[in-house]
Amino acid sequence: MADKNKNKKSKDVSATDINFEFRFNELKQFKERFNHCNVPQRYRENPTLANWVCRQRRNYKIKGPKKFFLARIEKLNSIGFNWVVNKGPDWDAIVDELIKFKQQFGHCDVPQKFKENHLLGICVNQLRWYYKNKDYRKLPKKQIERLNSIGFHWAVMKRTPWEERFRELKEFKEKYGRFNRFTDKEDDFRYWVAEQRGKNKRGKLPKEHYRLLSSIGFFDLPNAELKHALKKYKNVLRFGGLEGILEISIKGTLSEFIINRRILGNKRSWEPMLKKFLLKFLNDISRLDAMNCIIKYEKVLKIREIERQVNCPINTMQKTIRGTKPFPVKWEIPLKTFLDNMANDLNLILR
Secondary structure (H helix, E strand, O other), rough: HHHHHHHHHHHHHHHHHHHHHHHHHHHHHHHHHHHHOOOOOOOOOHHHHHHHHHHHHHHHHHHHEEEEEEEEHHHHHHOOOOOOOOOOHHHHHHHHHHHHHHHHOOOOOOOOOOOHHHHHHHHHHHHHHHHHHHOOOOOOOHHHHHHHOOOOOOOOOOOOOOOOOOOHHHHHHHHHHOOOOHHHHHHHHHHHHHHHHHHHHHHOOOHHHHHHHHHHOOOOOHHHHHHHHHHHHHOOEHHHHHHHHHHOOOOHHHHHOOOOOOOOOOOOHHHHHHHHHHHHHHHHHHHHHHHHHHHHHHOEEEEHHHHHOOOOOOOHHHHHHOOOOOOOHHHHHHHHHHHHHHHHHHHHOOO
């Protein structure tokens, strides 16, 4: 029995040692990134690490340095681990980070959800809250003067007028032909664009703003014209055949594109290829007779649906394609009329 208990204890110790080493390495990475070991309690990127750090401090406080593992204490001390967290913020670190931010972006207005340094965004928001509530215990006047000296704004600056932002958006669209994929230096612009979409989704966007944004196609889905063309003739076009010709490897791409489940061209733009194919198809409609056009595009067209559209007997076209039955002359004109109307519609949409 004694041997079994010893084995259990040794297994437990080895498991805890492994866990300690794993979390210790994570803490070292945190130190390399932020230059300190004070992991916030609500650290979103790694909440398990935050809980582990709190547990080390609590065990150290309750058990004391004698009963706590000395080897672990030495390891944590070697990377500058603080056993007692300072109540006040690390002012030097905050000011240094703000100076770096200002050198990069030209101001100290760090967004709350700043991707490069999420903690700095939270800290700046907290400082403004202390200042607004006159909490000089947590925000000494000496530090207020220090932050003032680097151009820190205690209230969020007045926003750029909406009309000016709209003009910038219009110029961006004319230059790049899109409303997304902004650079890191255009963070403020990115947030403004996201805000307009959010307001529109919640029904809080003013009508005049909606009208102006719609006029430049801000709310249009990518490939809007192509989508309209495919949607109008979804009962006639066989999307599986189109995908096969264009070598679109993802099954159901065009169908999902039409019902808003997929944006065509997430990884590669199929729009130019698809437009080119459809325009070639339109050219063949005008050049070939109706039945030869149907035979050429048999894999792309739903024959049964076209037969219904022109009131042709079911299977007549299919038998003509197979060469087992001649196509009745009286159906040539209705079929040609249908294809011409389809060609005119697609021409208006795509060109």
